Amino acid sequence: MSEPVSGPPFEQPADFEFTAENLERAKAHIAKYPPGRQASAVLPLLDLAQRQSGGWLPRAAMDRVAAILDMAPIRVYEVSTFYTMFNLRPVGRYLLQACTTTPCWLRGSEAVVAACKRKLGIGIGETTADGLFTLIEVECLGGCVNAPILQVNDDFYEDLDGAATERLLDALKSGTVPPKGSATGRGGSAPFKGKTALTEPPDAAVAAGWTRNPPGAEKQGEKEDAG
Amino acid sequence: MPKVTIDGQELEVPAGTTIFQACQQLGIEIPHFCYHERLLIAGNCRMCLVEVEKSPKPVASCAMPVADGNVILTQSEKAKKARHGVMEMLLINHPLDCPICDQGGECDLQDEAMAYGFDRSRYRENKRAVPEKDFGPLVATHMTRCIHCTRCIRFLADVAGVPELGGTGRGEDMEIGTYIERALSSELSGNIIDLCPVGALTSKPYAFVARPWELRKTESVDVLDAVGSNIRVDARDGRILRVLPRLNEAVNEEWISDKSRFAIDGLVRKRLDRPYIRRNGRLVETDWRSAIELAAERLKAVPGERIAAIAGDLCDAESMFALKLLLGGLGAASLDCRQDGARLDARCRPGYVFNTTIAGIENADACLLIGTDPRHEAAIVNARLRKRYLRGGFRVAAIGPALDLTFPVEQVGEGGEAVSALVRGDHEWASVLEAAKAPMLVLGQGALARPDGAQILWAARAIAETCGLIRPEWNGFNVLHRAAARVGGLDLGFVPGPGGRDVAGILAGCRSGETEILYLLGADELDLTDTGSAFVIYQGHHGDRGAAHADLVLPGAAYTEKDGTYVNTEGRVQLARRAVFPPGEAREDWAILRAISAALGRALPFDTLPELRRHMAVSHPGLAETDELLPGVWGGFGEVGTIAPAAFAYPVTDFYATDAISRASPTMAECRETFAREPATAPRTGTHG
Numbered sequence: 001m002s003e004p005v006s007g008p009p010f011e012q013p014a015d016f017e018f019t020a021e022n023l024e025r026a027k028a029h030i031a032k033y034p035p036g037r038q039a040s041a042v043l044p045l046l047d048l049a050q051r052q053s054g055g056w057l058p059r060a061a062m063d064r065v066a067a068i069l070d071m072a073p074i075r076v077y078e079v080s081t082f083y084t085m086f087n088l089r090p091v092g093r094y095l096l097q098a099c100t101t102t103p104c105w106l107r108g109s110e111a112v113v114a115a116c117k118r119k120l121g122i123g124i125g126e127t128t129a130d131g132l133f134t135l136i137e138v139e140c141l142g143g144c145v146n147a148p149i150l151q152v153n154d155d156f157y158e159d160l161d162g163a164a165t166e167r168l169l170d171a172l173k174s175g176t177v178p179p180k181g182s183a184t185g186r187g188g189s190a191p192f193k194g195k196t197a198l199t200e201p202p203d204a205a206v207a208a209g210w211t212r213n214p215p216g217a218e219k220q221g222e223k224e225d226a227g
Numbered sequence: 228m229p230k231v232t233i234d235g236q237e238l239e240v241p242a243g244t245t246i247f248q249a250c251q252q253l254g255i256e257i258p259h260f261c262y263h264e265r266l267l268i269a270g271n272c273r274m275c276l277v278e279v280e281k282s283p284k285p286v287a288s289c290a291m292p293v294a295d296g297n298v299i300l301t302q303s304e305k306a307k308k309a310r311h312g313v314m315e316m317l318l319i320n321h322p323l324d325c326p327i328c329d330q331g332g333e334c335d336l337q338d339e340a341m342a343y344g345f346d347r348s349r350y351r352e353n354k355r356a357v358p359e360k361d362f363g364p365l366v367a368t369h370m371t372r373c374i375h376c377t378r379c380i381r382f383l384a385d386v387a388g389v390p391e392l393g394g395t396g397r398g399e400d401m402e403i404g405t406y407i408e409r410a411l412s413s414e415l416s417g418n419i420i421d422l423c424p425v426g427a428l429t430s431k432p433y434a435f436v437a438r439p440w441e442l443r444k445t446e447s448v449d450v451l452d453a454v455g456s457n458i459r460v461d462a463r464d465g466r467i468l469r470v471l472p473r474l475n476e477a478v479n480e481e482w483i484s485d486k487s488r489f490a491i492d493g494l495v496r497k498r499l500d501r502p503y504i505r506r507n508g509r510l511v512e513t514d515w516r517s518a519i520e521l522a523a524e525r526l527k528a529v530p531g532e533r534i535a536a537i538a539g540d541l542c543d544a545e546s547m548f549a550l551k552l553l554l555g556g557l558g559a560a561s562l563d564c565r566q567d568g569a570r571l572d573a574r575c576r577p578g579y580v581f582n583t584t585i586a587g588i589e590n591a592d593a594c595l596l597i598g599t600d601p602r603h604e605a606a607i608v609n610a611r612l613r614k615r616y617l618r619g620g621f622r623v624a625a626i627g628p629a630l631d632l633t634f635p636v637e638q639v640g641e642g643g644e645a646v647s648a649l650v651r652g653d654h655e656w657a658s659v660l661e662a663a664k665a666p667m668l669v670l671g672q673g674a675l676a677r678p679d680g681a682q683i684l685w686a687a688r689a690i691a692e693t694c695g696l697i698r699p700e701w702n703g704f705n706v707l708h709r710a711a712a713r714v715g716g717l718d719l720g721f722v723p724g725p726g727g728r729d730v731a732g733i734l735a736g737c738r739s740g741e742t743e744i745l746y747l748l749g750a751d752e753l754d755l756t757d758t759g760s761a762f763v764i765y766q767g768h769h770g771d772r773g774a775a776h777a778d779l780v781l782p783g784a785a786y787t788e789k790d791g792t793y794v795n796t797e798g799r800v801q802l803a804r805r806a807v808f809p810p811g812e813a814r815e816d817w818a819i820l821r822a823i824s825a826a827l828g829r830a831l832p833f834d835t836l837p838e839l840r841r842h843m844a845v846s847h848p849g850l851a852e853t854d855e856l857l858p859g860v861w862g863g864f865g866e867v868g869t870i871a872p873a874a875f876a877y878p879v880t881d882f883y884a885t886d887a888i889s890r891a892s893p894t895m896a897e898c899r900e901t902f903a904r905e906p907a908t909a910p911r912t913g914t915h916g
Contacts, residue, residue, distance in 0.1 A: 059407070072384070072390035072391070073406075073407075074390055074391055074392065074393035074405065074406060075390065075393060077393060077395055077406040077407075078393040078394055078395055081395040081396045081397070081406070082395075082396070082397045084397075
């Protein structure tokens with residue numbers, strides 16, 4: 001997210017301390033790196049701190065991470081401002097990240113964003129008054145085969161349209177978190193109209209005889225190289 | 228060793244040399260912004276692109292080591308076109324405000340744009356604007372002009388050791404700053420103004436004052452600490468407008484401390500611009516003739532042993548030589564140039580200079596600091612220590628109160644007790660020094676300026692001798708001075724002669740009435756509240772502590788207003804040169820003393836400065852050897868005796884107010900105010916690097 005200077009004012013907590021459990025996790029992350037290279041653990045530690053702080057990263061948390069990793073605070077600020085997944089301002093309980101990059105846009109992301117705005121009465125980058133939702137626009141989430149996508153905290157809700165988005169938001173508002181994944185119920189990125197290939201189990205003999213490198217393939221390769 | 232061909236010329240360079248450095252060896256100039264030879268390589272401005280044969284794309288020469296057989300073209304169409312492209316990209320967001328930019332006329336971007344810029348822009352969108360930052364009272368920011376070369380970040384993180392600047396945000400939103408607004412707390416922060424290739428970081432006190440082509444540039448040396456940093460003094464219309472560092476690999480490389488750079492506005496404030504005589508308890512203006520006559524009359528009326536003189540921290544060697552000659556002729560032996568009371572021994576030169584040399588620090592592998600805080604006493608020396616530390620394999624320990632030198636320092640004692648233990652040999656650092664290949668110790672004024680200073684000096688010599696610091700090819704015994712005049716004064720023997728008094732004795736003599744005339748040559752760091760009935764003559768340039776207690780004030784010249792010889796802490800003789808004339812009726816110091824001698828009827832044997840220097844060279848040949856380090860003969864110095872176990876106290880408590888010039892400087896006052904909340908000498912914890 002952008003600099004914490006834009007947007008309505010908010011309060012930075014005075015201090016931050018990892019919970020005992022998270023401190024253990026932090027130590028496990030630090031232990032992955034050679035001694036003296038503990039600064040490499042800055043990303044997982046910031047993520048831990050963000051999760052512990054309710055989805056955003058207070059300055060005190062960054063300073064704490066800097067102290068734990070023996071880094072200059074500015075080096076931590078550089079990292080946390082570089083990565084857009086660190087939120088430097090408080091966010092709602094549900095952080096709605098609407099993908100509006102080309103594939104999602106072609107598949108109707110505008111309807112998803114419009115549904116969010118209409119339903120929640122907020123614009124991009126705003127948080128609802130009850131503190132439940134924050135809506136932001138993001139670039140490609142890497143789920144193009146199930147476009148359009150709305151990411152709610154850590155989970156992808158896929159194949160959305162306006163109505164499905166409203167249903168999702170209603171459910172979240174009422175306190176239930178619907179199962180993640182496709183709104184149309186398809187598994188993974190299977191075709192909408194049912195399978196068109198591999199509709200039955202493959203022949204057992206073929207399955208047994210199939211290897212990654214069928215005989216002859218190597219020879220062919222060699223020939224090509226020689227040519 | 229790889230062989231390369233650059234623009235048709237063949238060259239063999241050591242492996243690891245970058246293409247940029249190889250080109251430099253051939254004298255081929257390559258445009259660049261982010262590359263700086265004293266900083267780590269970043270390779271992010273892309274201005275130094277060259278064409279390398281068989282490489283599909285142009286190569287950033289500053290970050291690419293040469294490979295054997297490289298054929299490099301620096302002036303090919305492809306390379307030029309690539310640089311034109313980079314320049315166009317840089318200028319997309321760079322404002323075209325050169326007419327109102329302080330960097331105008333000395334701007335790398337402006338210069339390179341002359342060679343690689345287009346005559347118009349193809350960019351039609353809005354330019355980005357970046358909010359201003361506040362980096363404190365010294366560095367002004369215009370961050371919209373920033374081209375993100377990151378030189379300032381790298382300088383503060385590596386050279387200054389105060390990692391407070393960083394690049395936050397990403398892409399077009401990247402900003403250079405402190406993220407949380409704060410003043411840069413480095414005493415070397417002014418150097419980022421020089422490093423900035425554009426007008427993003429400029430000097431706050433110098434803002435909108437002058438253009439570089441209007442300035443008269445004078446090469447000189449700095450006297451606000453004992454490093455003797457080489458500086459360039461820029462003046463216009465008889466007024467000094469700024470000070471910039473001058474390259475000297477052996478001393479300051481190309482850095483200077485903030486005090487050296489910014490205290491100059493103190494040179495036009497609180498100045499003594501005419502003679503004053505005290506009448507009825509008040510100093511009243513007078514003319515030179517009556518002032519000189521009064522001085523001569525008083526000096527004539529008193530026997531020599533009742534005359535004493537103290538030379539201050541900013542005095543040039545010539546004026547001290549003239550004063551010594553003048554008062555010596557009258558039979559005065561109570562001369563002293565150690566106004567802080569440091570028990571330095573003028574008998575043996577290696578006993579009071581920085582023998583290892585500043586550049587020699589880079590060859591050391593263990594360093595013991597005794598009663599010194601180099602960061603605030605000699606910031607440039609501290610930068611050298613840090614540079615050595617960053618290369619690895621360098622242990623530093625300190626005896627004295629806890630220190631933050633920007634690099635780890637082992638605290639191995641508080642004061643005299645640890646020194647005694649080292650002499651006895653039952654201190655862990657005795658064996659560390661013995662085991663080291665090139666050990667050094669640095670004795671500071673914090674250890675010497677106390678009653679048992681002479682004993683500590685003796686102890687330090689004993690440590691140096693027993694722990695193997697003194698070898699034919701290596702001398703690890705160092706005294707770090709704080710005052711620019713000190714080594715020169717000791718070289719001249721401006722110390723009590725037989726039967727003479729030292730500073731404490733002189734002041735006691737004033738109170739008891741045994742000293743009737745006290746001649747202060749720019750001496751301001753003294754407690755002069757009670758000088759008894761003594762007649763105090765103050766010759767100097769600032770209305771500071773000395774002048775306030777004087778009966779006769781003779782206005783002299785500051786270091787930028789006279790040609791003077793200064794000897795730095797290494798014993799390096801350097802010349803300061805006149806950049807402007809002294810204000811009002813103030814005169815060069817040697818000339819004032821020459822005038823007094825004439826009025827006394829014992830005219831000094833010189834009428835011009837070159838004549839004075841010839842005389843000085845005869846009696847003190849070392850002072851004529853400028854910019855050279857003369858080897859000294861190791862000998863005995865210091866005094867045997869017991870050392871008080873008390874902790875040392877560092878001499879510099881406020882980096883921004885150490886002398887009459889910095890105390891008169893409004894910029895330094897602002898710095899004091901800014902950093903008062905965070906005292907410079909307080910140990911800082913955590914991750915300050």
